[in-house]
Amino acid sequence: MKKIAIIGAGIVGSTTAYYLAKENAYDITVFDEGLGQATKAAAGIICPWFSKRRNKVWYKMARLGADFYQKLVADLENDGFSADFYQQSGVYLLKKQEEKLADLYELGKTRRAESPLIGELKILQKEEVERVFPGLQGFEALLYASGGARVEGSQLTESLLVASGVKRVHEKVNLEVLSDGYQIAGQLFDSVVVAAGAWLSEILAPLGYDVDVRPQKGQLRDYQLPIETGAYPVLMPEGELDMIPFAGGKVSVGASHENDRGFDLTPDRVVLETLEHEALGYYAGLKEASSVSERVGIRAYTSDFSPFYGSLPEEKKVYVASGLGSSGLTTGPLIGYELAQMLQGKSGLLEAADYPVSRYIQKRG
Template identity: 60%
Template sequence: MSKKEKIAIVGAGAVGSTAAYYLSQDSNLEITVFDYGHGQATKAAAGIISPWFSKRRNKAWYKLARLGADFYPDLAADLEKTGADTSSYQQTGVYLLKKNEEKLQELLDLALSRLEESPIIGQIKLLKASEAQEKFPGLQGFEKLLYASGGARVEGAKLTQILLSASQLSYVNKEVQIQPLGEGYRIDGQIFDKVILATGAWLGQILTPLGFKVDVRPQKGQLRDYYFENLNTDAYPVVMPEGEIDIIPFDNGKISLGASHENDKGFDLTLNQGILDSFQNQAQTYFPHFEAAEQKSARVGIRAYTSDFSPFFGEIAELPGLYVASGLGSTGLTIGPFIGNQLAKMVLGQPTQIDPADYPTNKYIKKSN
């Protein structure tokens, strides 16, 4: 019997858990996941899958986001084949609001221009308030909005739990460092042939001791969950008003509200109720019932972003067999699973759907002088 190749994945967020899931399908591999989990962005995130209305001029970023949205149905289908739960991802549609409602036509035209390459967008149309309230009762503060049926919501913590549960692997809840060897890498006393570092904002803490400068910074994100006993929110669309807040309904009367984008707090995980109260005050313009929630809870996580707000992934040239991904920012749940899938293909020596050269690691990870 041939010896199994040993693969380590450090970090079990959206990227790491997806890579682990796909690699674990190969019986010739032995997968170990190391995950400390403290402050992990994915676990604290309520994701919106709706990149088609973005006006960012970065074409490489948009391609990654578009393919990330396209990937979710494939991931759900793969999970379904093995009998795994697929409910962490649900296409309930998305509502976009603008203070100047004339701008909605521009977004409609933009989405229509992208429909041919992204049929997942689904039905796109402008809705009057009364029409919008049929899908989201009690929503107000606008005369019309833009609706796309293909928009989706993702519960980050549930997604990673499902992926890990559906994988054949060893799981170690521990903060670790990595030691390059002549061949392979030592982590926690074990030697691995290849390694994926999916540690988000903490990537620098692993690579700096190895003599690298890493252009990855922490961004604090906070949101609040509201629970309503008498609301059937299972099919409510996601609501994206202009500004920082998003209203993200989930099953069983839960509606999440957030999330903040704080670039000056480092790795501070302290909840700021003032920020969350401010979000609630803004959101009550559109849904006055937040004040009446039977229960509230809050969560906080740390995203990773780069100096130009672009993500990167691939192999580090100076460390063969060591693969990384970071800088996903607030689109982590949109693009993270797709990047994890692409990294798994790279580890297996398979062709990727997207060229890692367009998201180069050497732009953000450089040897120290």
């Protein structure tokens, strides 16, 4: 039985572990220090279809990543595990210039041809929204897409790791290349997956690699409201702000995108209160929150804001993935699945050549 190490228990590493473990052919150990992981700090929206990024291969990954949740949820439930970290509650999209909603609606209609998951599309007036999401304000009209979903990141990764049944080691580790394999924490492995996000460079630099990956700090606040919010659609205004209602009255507000804070995990009250102030302009009900908690995580992004995955140059049994940025909850599970397929010598849903590791990682000398 081949021994496989996965460094990083975030969304990519946990999905890779789950799909490898389903084969019952590998001895898998997941290493994660548990500090600063982006997924654990993330509450996100799965709604890539309205993006106007010109990067076509990124959009392909994002739309297939949204579709992939249907398989992931079905697989977990078939294995006897809950997938309530994911809910297609619909999404409300707002534009500062509301006349642009018609353009967004047409874009959604066009993309629905290849992504039926978008579901129903409607431009709704304020009084129609009030019946579904009482108290929402700051607009006269918005666009509704029924296929939009919300995800709780930490719940997702924990569900995958529990379902996989793999060994977990809560430890910061180094990777050492030996003539007969790869050593991590005194153990020898046949193959390694490095899904360490923004810490990828720290792991690969001692092996002589230059890595185009840098940290992006993300912060959000969780509010506990005295009402049931599980059926509310998620809210996507223009800008950084998202508002994500969950069952039981929990509402997450965020998240920041800070490219100049390094690996700082200290909550920044100014940033969080700015997000809160903006959110109150749309939903004054946050003032009724009985408790507030904060989350900080570190995303990984590349110089051109594109993700990558595949085998490491000159080390074909070491697989890497990073650069997901703020689309990690959308693209991460699909990338994890693709890596699991690669390790088994199988084809995936993407063309790995479209997301080349060699563009972002080079061997020195």
